[in-house]
Every structure is written in C-alpha cells, then in structure tokens.
C-alpha cells in the first residue's frame with residue numbers, strides 16, 4: 001500500500017483543486033470507525049456527509065452489492081430490471097409519492113425535479129409560468145441549474161450567467177415567501193432543514209404554512225431531502241414530522257449508504273408530465289446502485305435504525321447542551337435526529353483540526369458552525385467518546 005504522504009502528493013499533483021482536504025488518506029471503514037493509511041483509527045461523525053447512515057461497510061449492503069456484481073452490473077434503461085422495480089416500489093410504499101425517477105446524485109435529482117416542475121407547469125399552467133422560488137442560504141447542488149437554485153452567492157460567483165427563472169425568499173418566513181410569488185411562479189423548492197446552510201431548523205408549522213401557500217396559489221411544493229432523507233432526522237423522510245406531503249421530493253446522499261444513487265419522486269398527477277424521451281440518465285437506476293439502495297432501505301426499515309437515530313439524537317443533543325453550559329464559545333446547539341450542529345462564537349476550523357488529531361472526525365458548515373452527522377447506528381459509548389474529545393478541545397478556547 002502507498003504511504004499516506006505519497007497518496008496526498010499524487011492527488012495534489014493530478015486532481016483538480018476543488019476541495020479543501022484534511023491531510024489524511026482513509027483506507028478502511030467499519031460501522032462508525034475509519035482508519036487512515038498509517039493505521040490511525042477515527043470515530044466518524046461525518047459519515048461521508050450524511051451518506052453512510054448505516055455505517056461503513058454495513059454487512060447487508062456489502063452482501064447485496066457482491067451478489068449483484070456477480071450477476072449483472074449494468075444494462076441500459078432501454079430494458080427492465082428487477083432491482084429498479086423493487087427500489088421504486090419501496091420508495092413509493094413508504095412515501096407520499098406514486099412514481100420514482102433514478103439518477104446518480106443530489107444535484108441530478110434536483111435537476112430532474114426542476115425539469116419536471118417546468119414541464120408540468122408548461123403543460124398545465126401555461127408557458128409563462130416557469131419561475132421557481134428557492135430559499136436564501138439553501139443548497140441544491142453544483143450543476144448550473146442547481147447553483148442557480150442554491151440561494152448563496154458564494155456558489156454562484158464566477159459562473160454567471162445563471163439560469164433564468166429563479167428567485168429567492170428568506171427561509172422560515174412564510175409571509176415573505178408568499179409576497180415573492182408572481183404570476184410567473186410555478187413552484188417553491190426548499191430543504192426541510194437547511195443542511196449546508198448551517199443545520200437551520202425552521203419553526204414547527206413552517207412546512208405546513210408552505211404547503212398552504214402552494215395550495216392557495218396552485219403551485220408545486222418541491223422538497224429537497226437529499227440530506228434530511230433516508231432516516232437522518234429519525235423518520236425515513238423529514239417531511240413526515242410536518243403532517244403534510246410535497247408534490248415532488250429529491251433524495252440521494254444516504255439512499256445507497258455510500259454507493260452513488262439519486263432519486264426524484266412525485267405524485268402521479270405531476271409525474272404524468274414526463275413521457276419517454278423527456279428525461280434520462282445512462283447510469284440512473286444502475287443495478288449495483290439499486291442493490292445498495294434496496295439493502296439500505298430494508299435495513300433502515302426493518303432493523304430499528306430509525307428508533308436508534310431518534311434515541312441517540314436526543315441523547316447527543318442533551319450532551320451538547322451540557323457542553324454549551326460549560327463552554328462560552330458555544331452560542332447555540334440544535335438538531336433533529338442525528339443531524340446536529342453547534343454554533344460557535346469563534347471559527348470552527350481549529351476545533352475540527354484538534355478533534356481530528358484526537359481521532360474524531362467532524363466538519364463545519366459555514367465558518368462558525370460545527371456539524372455532527374454520525375451514522376444512525378451510533379452507540380451511546382461512541383457519543384460519550386466524541387463529547388469527551390470535544391470537551392477537551394474546547395477547554396481553554
């Protein structure tokens with residue numbers, strides 16, 4: 001195996017400079033643990049950024065991928081496959097949706113949602129209704145349409161002209177949202193909890209208010225559950241807490257527990273706007289991705305993972321509150337399930353680095369917010385270990 005320094009040098013020499021990387025090279029994972037090329041062990045509270053919700057190398061997912069790869073890896077969407085049918089049926093059974101479209105990432109799922117909303121509007125609302133309202137501080141991906149949908153200038157700077165037909169409203173403000181609606185508006189797209197925006201949790205009634213606005217104005221409600229979905233907040237989908245149903249929803253991150261896969265779901269009424277030739281993806285619904293998604297969803301639903309997420313989420317949040325009482329640099333703690341954050345009065349980079357040196361991986365969303373998204377199979381012992389490292393690191397800051 002290559003030495004860690006060699007892996008880093010070879011990467012920096014040959015890979016485009018788009019990521020600010022932590023100077024470690026990871027080689028193995030199991031559950032909530034990772035090992036680097038020097039054999040150092042880490043407790044992983046990043047989980048691929050809310051991707052490996054069942055933990056690394058979950059045996060059910062490994063087994064499913066192994067079994068599939070021996071049989072058939074890929075065929076075109078010109079043909080039917082059983083794994084695709086099964087994943088779609090599971091998603092439909094456990095959500096508001098009637099139909100699924102498969103792709104490979106969150107950005108692609110959101111692209112598909114934007115296209116479906118426009119197509120539906122074009123056919124049912126008239127050609128001049130194409131505008132989507134998205135939220136300030138949102139995050140929807142890095143393609144041209146999704147950086148346009150993303151209400152943060154730092155992701156758009158240098159890439160203009162952006163796509164036409166997007167306007168932004170403040171998050172968690174139904175009055176301002178309704179005021180932003182124009183005769184051109186065909187829908188509203190938002191995250192139930194803003195992830196990259198800093199784990200921003202709206203008021204309890206917010207999603208219901210947005211639904212009501214969409215109903216009254218006869219426009220579409222599109223939820224980006226790429227980060228909140230697949231159990232992260234303690235329910236399979238975060239919208240389940242709100243008592244409402246969206247018209248379109250996007251998924252990716254944890255859907256394949258680390259195998260790249262995305263999905264865009266919709267009701268029959270909306271999905272009808274797509275017909276053969278309107279949208280496609282070569283790899284969308286790939287057999288290995290579907291094997292991974294099938295095993296991930298079944299494990300999540302059948303093995304008490306959501307219950308553990310709720311229980312450990314409450315435990316972790318209470319522990320963070322104890323830390324807050326002790327350390328003045330913590331200005332607030334918040335979270336839902338195991339999507340948690342700690343807002344600081346200082347920059348978080350030094351804390352992240354000090355944690356990493358002590359064997360705990362966390363990251364920042366925004367300069368001053370620590371984010372915690374451990375695997376949903378995390379134990380009380382592992383949370384205690386993380387809290388004790390954070391406590392030690394924050395001492396004297």
Ligand SMILES: *Cc1c(COP(=O)(O)O)cnc(C)c1O
Nearest residue numbers: 105106107139140141195226227
């Ligand atoms: C990560 C993320 C995306 C983008 O997903 P990619 O797979 O990186 O394209 C979109 N929306 C939300 C809410 C996300 O957290």
